[in-house]
Amino acid sequence: MKKLFSIFFIALFAFASAQDNDSKETANRFFYELTFKPKKDSAKLEKVLTALDIVKDRSVYRDYTVIGQDSIMKVQIEAMQKSGVFKDLSKTIRMPKFSEKIVKQYPEMKVQYIERIASGFIPMSISYTENIKFDWKISNEKEKIGPYNTQKATADFGGRKWTAWFTTDLPFQDGPYKFSGLPGLIVKVEDDGKNYSWVLQGNKKVQNWEELSYAEKISGMSSKVTDMPREKFEKAFNDFKKDPFASARPMMTQEIMSRTIPGMDGTIGDMMKKQEKMYKDFFNANDNPIELTAPSVDKKKK
Known part of the structure; x- marks a missing residue:
């Protein structure tokens, strides 16, 4: 029975990715409200709280929903x-709006983009790693955003034009998502079409910080992250989005599919159909990616 609980819990919360960390550290956690346009042809905007956790040797950015x-x-x-x-x-339990986790390694600022897929019912993390060098153009324009004195910078990234406002009051050359490389923490960053806009809302220190959430721990998440070229990563992740249970389906015999679990409406087969719909609804909710092009494509355009 516990194994079946684990199976469906993994299926329900396999969106949030993780990388194991046994040591406990103190993190500076910065909360960013992300306002975004999930559908490129729609004027509708959505909001979600995201978090950037900065520790000694790295930062971790993700949707705050599951952690919270x-x-x-x-x-x-x-x-x-x-x-x-x-x-x-x-x-x-509310589901996150975004499933990726982004780890930046200090001081070289290598960016590792991590997602979770499944091998059978076992969750596994896949990633690609980039060396992103933002070509920021820092202007003399300044603005007060919340309690912070900020300065303007612009850059092209992922097929969009971005404007960032950073503050030297917070001495971290980092920011939400993959953004970094300015002489202070990014307080606000948005593209010129206002498809994505992050604004710093607050921060706190997190004592005994652990990278894994409770959900990730009990799902039996492996500490191993399989890193691969971006093209291979995108193929693997796109295949998973098209058919989340492709690798699990051969294991599910008719006898298993017809079983019921105490407290569950319907059979295991019914639950799988429900979970599959949840996956597809999740992935289909956003057809307006942050990055329209990969960095290699951007370089060719320059």
Whole structure:
């Protein structure tokens, strides 16, 4: 029974990627509100809170949704394990808007872009690594954004033109998503079409910081991240998005698919169909990527 709980929990929360970290550190956590246009042909905007955690040798950027619900998830999952009764967590837990995790290694600022896919029902992390050199043009224009005195900089990246406002009051040459390389923390950054706009909302110190969330720990997430060329990564991830259960389906016999779990509406087969719909709804919700082109394409244009 516990194995079945684990299977469906993994299926439900396999969006958030992870890289194991046994040591406990103190992190500077910066909260950015991301306002974005999920559909390129729509005027509708959505918002989500994201987090940039900066520790001694790296930073980690991701959607804050799953991290922010850690304590709720822990209570819900432990109650399920104790009672032996399955509960559909989709009714109480919000899903993230973005599944990627981005790790920047200090001081070289190599960028590792990580996603999770599944091998059967086992989650695995895949990634690609880039050396991104932003060609920032720093202007003399200054602006007060919240409590911060900021200065303007512009750059082309991923097929879009970006404007960033950074502050030397926070001595981190970093920012949300892949952005970095300015002489201070990026307080705001947006593209000229306002498809994506990050604005710093606040920060705090996180004692005993751990990179893995509770959800990632109990899903049996391996500490290994398989790094590959970007083209190979994109093919693997696109294949997963088209058919999330492709590698798991051969394992599911008719007898297994017809089973029920206490507390679950319908059969395991019904649950798989529901999870597959959740995956596809998640991936189809955004057809307006942050990067329209890969860095190699940008270089050819210059």
